[in-house]
Amino acid sequence: MSTPHRLTRDDARRLVVRAQLLDADRPGDVVEVAEQLGYIKIDPTATIAPCEQTVLWSRIGWSYEPGQLTKAVEFDRLLFEFEGAFRPASLLPLMLPGMRRWPQRESSRQWLDANARFRADVLARLRAEGPLLTSAIPDTAQVSRAPDGWYGTNQVPHMLEFLMRQGEVAVARREGRNRIWDLAERVYPQNLPEYDEVETARLLDERRLQAAGIVKQKSPWTPVGEAGEPATVEGSKWKFRVDPAALASLGQEEGGRVALLNPYDGILFDRPRLSEIFEFDYVxxxxxxxxxxxYGYFAHPILMGDRFVGMLDAQVDRKRDVLQIDAIHEFLPFEEEESEMVRAEISDLAEWLGVTVTGLP
Incomplete structure (x- = not known):
């Protein structure tokens, strides 16, 4: 067993920030972001902008335009949509074995078995007519699932979700927030490399650690198995795994910057790590x-360098074309230079949104 790397908290925070592409060295395009992060979450809550857009803007900056994401997903097919996120096509071969094993839950298998004719109807209609909106596919289910708060009585959304998880259908594109479905064979790249289950698990662990930089060794939030190398962090009793490539880049830092983060941003997902390394108890x-x-309904955490320094409570008013700043909550009072940096980032955000700022203190 190799000797664990001994890291300071500053080192650990910088590893995470750099792995999440939130340091001063900005990525160049949408695909680069997706390849590094592994996924870009889709969420329609848009007090400022939808999650997939703010995640990309917070990394790429002023040169990012929403059309770049559309192009990468719908035309270049370098990203694909799966279970509420855009993912790089390079991950698809690693996900296919899991899709073929799905579902594991007995109730899901029973529902699919009971609806074999319905399943065949959906696939046949897509083969003959696709791509199609969910609403264009008739509900011919033999057995229904009860409404669950997300879905109503229509069984088509359930079947499409199940078939997506099995790798049979895929989201070809979107019209607004509505998904357009087609057969996976007409959406996903073909002739992909094949991996056995052991290698698939290892490679997925490595990709998760790549996006994390450093993570608790047995984290249920960010499982990485034995990927990377062991590490300890000063002042923490946790055992960590660290990405050796990220570790090697510690001395090549470009410095920090301010980032305004969507509440569903991936850096915020692993709450225990956020508390342990950043001392930020995010709710x-x-x-x-x-x-x-x-702090507000959908307040955006403010990252400055490698520390979370406050929360931005703001919303876009499209009727007035303004970014309304309701509050900037400072965890500790900002110094003048810090205040100027945050204000500058808010101004850049407003310019990217095509609105003016109001309420900025």
Whole structure:
């Protein structure tokens, strides 16, 4: 067993920030971001802009335009949509074995078996007519799943989701927020490399660690198995795994910057790591009653360098074409230079959105 790397908290934070492409060395395009992060979450909540757009803007900056994402997904097929996220096509061969094994849950298998004719109907219609909106596919289910708060009584969305997870159908494109479905063979690249289950698991662990930089060795939030190398972090009792490529780049830092992060940004996903390394106990207040909110309905964390320094409570008013700043919550009072940096980033955000800023203190 190799001797663990001994890292400071500063080292650990910088590894995460750099792995998440939030240091001063900005990536060049959408595909580069997706390849490094592994996924770009899709979420329609748009107090400022939808998650997939703000994730990319917070990395690439002023040169990012939403049409670049559309091109990469729908025309170049360098990204694909799967389970609420855009993912790089390079991950598809590693995901296919898991798709072929799905579903594991007995109730899902029973529903599919009971709806064999319905499944065949959906695939036949897509083969003959696709790409199609969900609403263009008739519900011929023999057995229905009960409404669950996300889906109503129509069984077509359930079947399409199941078939996507099995690798039979795929999202070909979107019209607004609506997905257009087609057979996976007409959407996904063909003649992909094949991997056995052991190699697939190893490569997926490596990709997750690549996006994380450093992670707790047995984290249920970011499972990486034995990928990377062992490490300890000063002041932490955790055992970590660290990406050796990220470790080698520690001395090549370009410096820090300010980033305004969507609440569903991937760097915020692993809450225990966020608390342990960054000492940031993040709580999404979107689903809290208004009187219980401290920072706002959908406040965006503010990252400065390798520390979380505050929360931005803001919203775009398209009727007035303004970015309304309701509050900038400072965890510790900003110094003048820090305040100027945050204001500059907010101004850049407004310019990217094509609106003016109002309410900026």
């Amino acid at each position: 999404l207040e979107q689903f809290k009653p208004k009187p219980q909110r401290k």
